[in-house]
Amino acid sequence: MENVHGIEYTKPKVVLLQDTGIGVAEAAARTCYDSFENSENDVIKDIENVMPDNLMRDAINDIEDSNLLDDLAWTYFHHSILEHANLSFLIRGTSRGVLQEHARHRIQAISVRSTRYTMSSVINAFVASMNGGDKEFFITKVLNFDMFVTSNELYNRIEIGTIYDKLMYQTTVVEDFHAISVAKSSLPFLDEYKENAEALFDALQAGKKKRNVGDAFKHIISDNVKVDMVVTFNLRSLKNYLTLRDSGAAFFQIRWLAQEMMRVTPSKYLDLIIKKKV
Known part of the structure; x- marks a missing residue:
């Protein structure tokens, strides 16, 4: 540290x-x-x-x-x-x-x-927060992902809150937000676990991941996000x-x-x- x-x-x-x-x-x-x-x-x-x-x-x-x-x-x-x-x-x-x-x-x-293939958990937390959860639910979930190089919890809560705000804005300008955020086979979970954010999050995590989900959401993350790589x-x-x-x-x-x-x-x-x- x-x-x-x-x-x-x-x-x-x-x-x-x-x-x-x-x-x-x-x-x-x-x-x-x-x-x-x-x-x-x-x-x-x-x-x-x-x-x-x-x-x-x-x-x-x-x-x-x-x-x-x-x-x-x-x-x-x-x-x-x-x-x-x-x-x-x-x-x-x-x-x-x-x-x-x-x-x-x-x-x-x-x-x-790749952020194209590895952002599903963040998006799942947001989708769940829209279905029975709230911003605090999202922030708490994402904090557990340990996704930032910064380690101050207060600062990271600000980072995650900004991600939430960006995603919330996107829901207002995209006609069918769930079509770009949730795999087709997981869409029934939205009705099955309506108003139960925790259960919905768990179901989305266990279900099929949306392919290339990062294509629609790369803009939400900052330079603070951790990456792993192999370099030669x-x-x-x-x-x-x-x-x-x-x-x-x-x-x-x-x-x-x-x-x-x-x-x-x-x-x-x-x-x-x-x-x-x-």
Whole structure:
């Protein structure tokens, strides 16, 4: 938990899902210079004479140090070689605001929790609040979803109340609000549980979800909403990302994320992309 400008935020959690090792990057560099025999890693030396089999491939991927890569990274600044190493991170609990910042880093693969497919619970709470509930019912339900990076309950109640007001406005301008908010197979619940908001909410939650429900409702949420994502960087792009986003000039939420990503990145990669402090 961190307090920034009077608002408390939760920090993201990060796990390194996979990393491809630095051995392939050294093999690529040695290919450029035809200098396999100069490697301190025996398996790299062997590449000069044989095509790698599965055992050699595994040994290449297990390499922990490379003098050549260190020289290329810090003496000659030949960073294109680092593009042969890749790391994938699972990120949970960062914000949509951070997602916008992330998109500015061109060279990455990114898969993000979709608001098109994952907003059903919020919409179900609103539909139930219209059928026997009220604004307080909606706010209480959504508070339990833990959907914001902000953790102040009073502030989050304001956020949720704004969502309610936006949805209530939409009911006045859409001819058949339920047609865009409730799956066809769940429509009978509206009559079955009329004036029983709790039962209606439970039935909608257990029933079929409206496909792409977020298409009609993406406008209701703010940059405060939590997102989960998997991102894959090559090592050169990760160097650029961590250099820029661990800076004090960076948006504080993406700085937190960069610091967590750095924390779970093995030293064999960090040694090639982060300048050691003397």
